[in-house]
Structures are given as structure tokens and as C-alpha cells.
Amino acid sequence: MSAPSVPVIAQTAGKGAARAAQRRRNKTNGGADRRPGWVTYVVLGVFILISAYPLYFTFLLSSSTSAEVAQNPVPSLIPGGEFLTNLQRVFDADIDLVRATGNSLIVAVITSLSVVFFSTLAGYSFSKLRFRGRGPLLVFVIATMAVPTQLGVVPLYIVMRELGLTGNLLAVILPAMVTAFGVFWMTQYLDSALPYELIEAARVDGASMFRTFWSVALPAARPAAAMLALFTFITSWTNFFWPSIVLGTQNPTLPVALKLLQAGFFQDLPLIMAGVVLSIIPLLLLFVVAGRQLVAGIMAGAVKG
Amino acid sequence: MATQTAPPRGAAPRSDDDRAPRKIGFGQTLGRWDVKVSPYLYISPFFLLFAVVGLFPLLYTGWVSLHEWSLIGGQGEFVGFDNFTFVLGQTFFWKALRNTLSIFLLSTVPQVIVALVIAAMLDANLRAKTFWRMGVLLPYVVAPVAVGLVFSQMFADGSGMINSLLGTIGIDPVGWHKDAFASHVAISTMVNFRWTGYNALILLAAMQAIPRDMYEAATLDGATRIRQFFSITVPMVRPTMIFVILTSTIGGLQIFDEPRMYDATGLGGSNGQWKTVTLYLYELGWNKQQLGRAAAVAWLLFLIIIVFALVNNWLTRRISSADDMSRSAKAARRETRRRSRDLARRVKQTSDAAVPAAAPIEVDPR
Numbered sequence: 233m234s235a236p237s238v239p240v241i242a243q244t245a246g247k248g249a250a251r252a253a254q255r256r257r258n259k260t261n262g263g264a265d266r267r268p269g270w271v272t273y274v275v276l277g278v279f280i281l282i283s284a285y286p287l288y289f290t291f292l293l294s295s296s297t298s299a300e301v302a303q304n305p306v307p308s309l310i311p312g313g314e315f316l317t318n319l320q321r322v323f324d325a326d327i328d329l330v331r332a333t334g335n336s337l338i339v340a341v342i343t344s345l346s347v348v349f350f351s352t353l354a355g356y357s358f359s360k361l362r363f364r365g366r367g368p369l370l371v372f373v374i375a376t377m378a379v380p381t382q383l384g385v386v387p388l389y390i391v392m393r394e395l396g397l398t399g400n401l402l403a404v405i406l407p408a409m410v411t412a413f414g415v416f417w418m419t420q421y422l423d424s425a426l427p428y429e430l431i432e433a434a435r436v437d438g439a440s441m442f443r444t445f446w447s448v449a450l451p452a453a454r455p456a457a458a459m460l461a462l463f464t465f466i467t468s469w470t471n472f473f474w475p476s477i478v479l480g481t482q483n484p485t486l487p488v489a490l491k492l493l494q495a496g497f498f499q500d501l502p503l504i505m506a507g508v509v510l511s512i513i514p515l516l517l518l519f520v521v522a523g524r525q526l527v528a529g530i531m532a533g534a535v536k537g
Numbered sequence: 538m539a540t541q542t543a544p545p546r547g548a549a550p551r552s553d554d555d556r557a558p559r560k561i562g563f564g565q566t567l568g569r570w571d572v573k574v575s576p577y578l579y580i581s582p583f584f585l586l587f588a589v590v591g592l593f594p595l596l597y598t599g600w601v602s603l604h605e606w607s608l609i610g611g612q613g614e615f616v617g618f619d620n621f622t623f624v625l626g627q628t629f630f631w632k633a634l635r636n637t638l639s640i641f642l643l644s645t646v647p648q649v650i651v652a653l654v655i656a657a658m659l660d661a662n663l664r665a666k667t668f669w670r671m672g673v674l675l676p677y678v679v680a681p682v683a684v685g686l687v688f689s690q691m692f693a694d695g696s697g698m699i700n701s702l703l704g705t706i707g708i709d710p711v712g713w714h715k716d717a718f719a720s721h722v723a724i725s726t727m728v729n730f731r732w733t734g735y736n737a738l739i740l741l742a743a744m745q746a747i748p749r750d751m752y753e754a755a756t757l758d759g760a761t762r763i764r765q766f767f768s769i770t771v772p773m774v775r776p777t778m779i780f781v782i783l784t785s786t787i788g789g790l791q792i793f794d795e796p797r798m799y800d801a802t803g804l805g806g807s808n809g810q811w812k813t814v815t816l817y818l819y820e821l822g823w824n825k826q827q828l829g830r831a832a833a834v835a836w837l838l839f840l841i842i843i844v845f846a847l848v849n850n851w852l853t854r855r856i857s858s859a860d861d862m863s864r865s866a867k868a869a870r871r872e873t874r875r876r877s878r879d880l881a882r883r884v885k886q887t888s889d890a891a892v893p894a895a896a897p898i899e900v901d902p903r
Binding site: 267268272273275276279280283284286287289290293305306307350351353354356357358361362363366369373376378379380381382383384385386387388389390391406407409410412415440441442445466469470472473476477486487490491494495498501504505508511512515516518519523524526527530531532 | 568575576577582587590595598600611661662664677679682684686687688696697702730735783787822823828832846
């Protein structure tokens, strides 16, 4: 198999490939198709239990008292009754977790919307419009995915301070407004999902270029856009390095606040763990609601954020 | 789409034409511009943003690294490569580099292996497919910071959970924070916890694209499941594996969140046991307030990542070209055989026809 730079995933794991595999699978009824034995289920079950245990461990610790935590290094599997008390103590602590949650929400929502909008716009242009330099520019976009831009933090910090944005949520939002991955993802999707005829019809009806994008391309991009929003939201919610540098202690996002909580209350484990539970719940809810889409998105070729 | 073309503006209407000159409306000119400029306009946000927050900072890092530059006071005097010699002379830098590589290896190798096995199991014709797939993805929604907090507790030195469990099977407590290698194992465990299931799904997608007939043919030939895994599945998903390894290289060499959360101080342990390069960068810049030196570390790390990416690329090419070579060698042998057969036939024909044998130079393999 040849090894080109990026479309590897598209070749081996694209939508078409998966569909083809499904068809082949449905056609035959041979040996490769038989149900696996119980060993497979047991191994997978154990793997998932190990994956889930640290989450439950967090909840167990957050529902005990400090004394109980100190006594039992391996917590009993039945949660204690102190969870709400500990949660109350987190809220009473001088680290404002409610505000941090709000900040995280603001940053995650705005970046998701902005990434989806600008990526779809660029993806539409790359996949459906003709212009000079289209190919090389797209290659450039893909190449930037491999550039560790995180290493530019020092000048970025200097610039943000010059602009007076340290401690301001804008300093976290601005650099994340559009991503190379988002552009690539939407280009791939619109390439196959948006027929030229629709665009031409809109143009013939007298729609301007932007109107065509807004009324034809954007609605057609909805499924991929939803997945992109989902992944951007998670990446933003869990982002730590840059926010911890530029936001400081006054106006933290949730991960930054967790670090402050750890530094300030390192002897009070139940309190810290209650904070961790609080930070996990929103994404856990998202996972319950949209886990299917997450799985589908990753299998369609999502890349790590 | 740009079918309306306007005549040059200001072109004088011909005098013998009684009709009023056709007016090119402002709207039409605008429309033409719309068609021409829009594509560039739509892709410009990405390029602008990349230039401002990606490319410029990366290059400007080089400039900062050549100056004394304090967090509070700003730009100081030009010092040439002093920052680099300073950093390269620090034992902590080399320690951080070793730690980073150690954590990177401990988190990539086992992760890819386990992800392969899990993916192969998910690829079987399971009942309740979606449940299992979602199950392995669960850790992905936990922030690395939270993972770090929880695991630093599980791997506590004195009587943490892991040490207690080890104690029940008669193993002495491990100094998960005190001992350098043990701390690397603990931090790698955090990375593996979050990413194994995710990568398993990527590999699963690649596995689903493998034609099922291959497995059926192998089954008919009497190959066991294990043999099929090693002889069909692994070679077929190799491109995806390389992709997974590449992304985890770029991310893994910049690891920060997990080691930062591994203790309350967050600077990599009392003796830098788990100080990584990015953590060292952070410490220099925002703890010791020497942005110039931090920039030097950033540049060095950037070079290291490039070297790794190149080595990765080179290895990949070597592997794939080795394959190509054996394939093309086979093809060449086949070709030679056919040519010689062809030649023999032609020679026979020509000799049969009793025509003086013309040197069959233009042998067409078709």
C-alpha cells in the first residue's frame, strides 16, 4: 500500500470504505462473520471496567471524609454520604469554581461556534470554488497540522500582554478561532456531500457567493459541523497549558482552577475530588448524549486535538 | 460560473450604433468581484490566524531566545547564543529530555499494542457494538488535568491505592513519586488511560476496511485467529498505525498537563524526576521569569520534534520502499519470464516462416 501524507485515513477508513466493508460483510455468511466467544467479551469488559474505575474512584473519594480517605487507601466500593458536603465546601473555597465553570463554558461554546463557522467557510471554498493556488494552499493547511504551534507560547504571551489581554478570556479564545484540522475536515466532507448542482442552482437564482454559502453549503455541512463542534468543545474544555499561562489565577478556566485547588488544598482530598467530579460532569453528560457521534467521528478520521 | 464579462469600462460606444450603450450595472461589477474575491476571503481567516498566532510566534521565539528577556521587565540586551549555552549547560535540561523520551516511549509502545488488540476484538462481530465502542472511549472525555489529579492520588508513595494493592500480593511499596522510572510509569499510565481507547477506535476503522474475503481465504487455508491477526490485520492497518504513532510523537514530546499535576508543586518533583521539557520551559519562563531562556528551550524542543518527525518519515519510507522493492522485484522477475517466453515464441514463429531472424528488439510485452 502506498503511503501518501494525509489521506491515509480516507483510504483505509473513509466513509466509503466502511460502507463497502459493511456491504461485503452483509453479503457473506462465512467463518469470518461468526460471533466471537465469551473470552472477547470478558477481555473487553475488563478493559472498560479498568477505564471506568478511576472515574468511580474519584466519586468515592469525593463522597468520603478526610479521615476515611486516610484510613482506606483502597476505598470501599460503596460511596459515602459526604458528597454534597464536600461539594458545598468546594463552592465555599476562595477559588471560584462556579466562575471557572462559566469561563470554561464561554470559551468552549465560542470557540466551537467560531471553528465550525470559519472551517466550513474555508472548507466550502477549498472543495467547491475554483481559484488560483487552491491545491498548494490546501496542502499548506494540512502541513500546518504537524507544526507544534504550542511552542510559540513565549512570544504569544508577550503579544497578549502588550495587548493587555492577560487574564482575559479573549486571550484563550482568539488563538483557537479556526483550526487546520477543522478546515481539512470540512473540505473532505463537503467534497463528497455537496453537489455542484445545488450551488449552481443557487447562483442562477441570483444568490451572492456568501448567500450561496449560507443557504446551501452551511445546511449541507450540518452533520460534519456537529461533529467538529463536539470535538472542538472537548478540546477546549480540557485545554490547560495555554490558559494556565495566560489567564493566571484571577480569571481561570476549569482546568486552571483545578490546579489552584490542588495547590491550595493538597491535604484535603475529598474537596479536591469533589472539584474534579464537578469538572467531569459536563463532558460526561455530553458523552452520554453524543457518545455515538464521538465514536463515529473518530472512526471517520478525527485527529487528536 | 463567471460568465458575465463586462466590456472595458469607458470604451466609447460606436457612433453608428443608435442603441443606447449597454450599461454595466454596479451590481454586476460587484458580482464579478464577488466571484473572484470570495474564495480567498473565505480561506483568509485561517491563514491570518495561523500567521498571527502560529507562524509569527514560532519565528519570533528565535528572536526572543537571542535576548535577555525577563517576564516583568521585557526585552533586555542582545546576548547572542548565551541562552542556548546556558540551557544546554543545565543538567535539568538533559534530565528533562531524558524524562520526556522515557515517558514518550512508555506511553506510545504499550498503547499502540493494547489499542491493536482492543481494536481487533471490537472488529469481531460483537453483540451491542455501540456499547463496547462507547465504553472504550469513556476516558477520552476526562481532562488530562483531572486524570493527573486522580492518578497522582492512586500512585501515592506511602499507602496509595496501587501500593496497597501491590502489598496484598506481596510486593513492597514502590516510590511512585520518589523514583524516577516509577514516576515515568505512573505518568505514562495517565496518558495511556486517556488515549488507548481513542486510538483503538481509529485502528478499528482501518480494520473495518480490510476485505473480509481475506479472512475467509485464510480460514479456508487453516490459519488460526492469531495467525490471521498477525498476517492480515497488522500489515493491513500499518499505514494507520504509523499515523497514530506520528500524532502521538508530536503530542507526546510536548507533554505537560500530566506531569504538572503529578504533585501539588507541579515542577517535576524534588529532584526533577518527572520534569519534562515543556515543564522546564514553563518553569524557566513563568517561575524564574526568564522568557529568553524559555524561548531557547522552545526552539530546542522544536528542533527535536522536527528531527523525530524526519526520522519517523524516513523509517516509514524505508519500510514501505522495502515492500515496494520486493514487490517490484517480483514484478520484474515475472516480466523477464514473460519476455523470454515471448521472445522464444517469436523466434520460433519467425524461424518457422523461414524468415531470416531479425533481432527482436522491439519486443512488446503486450
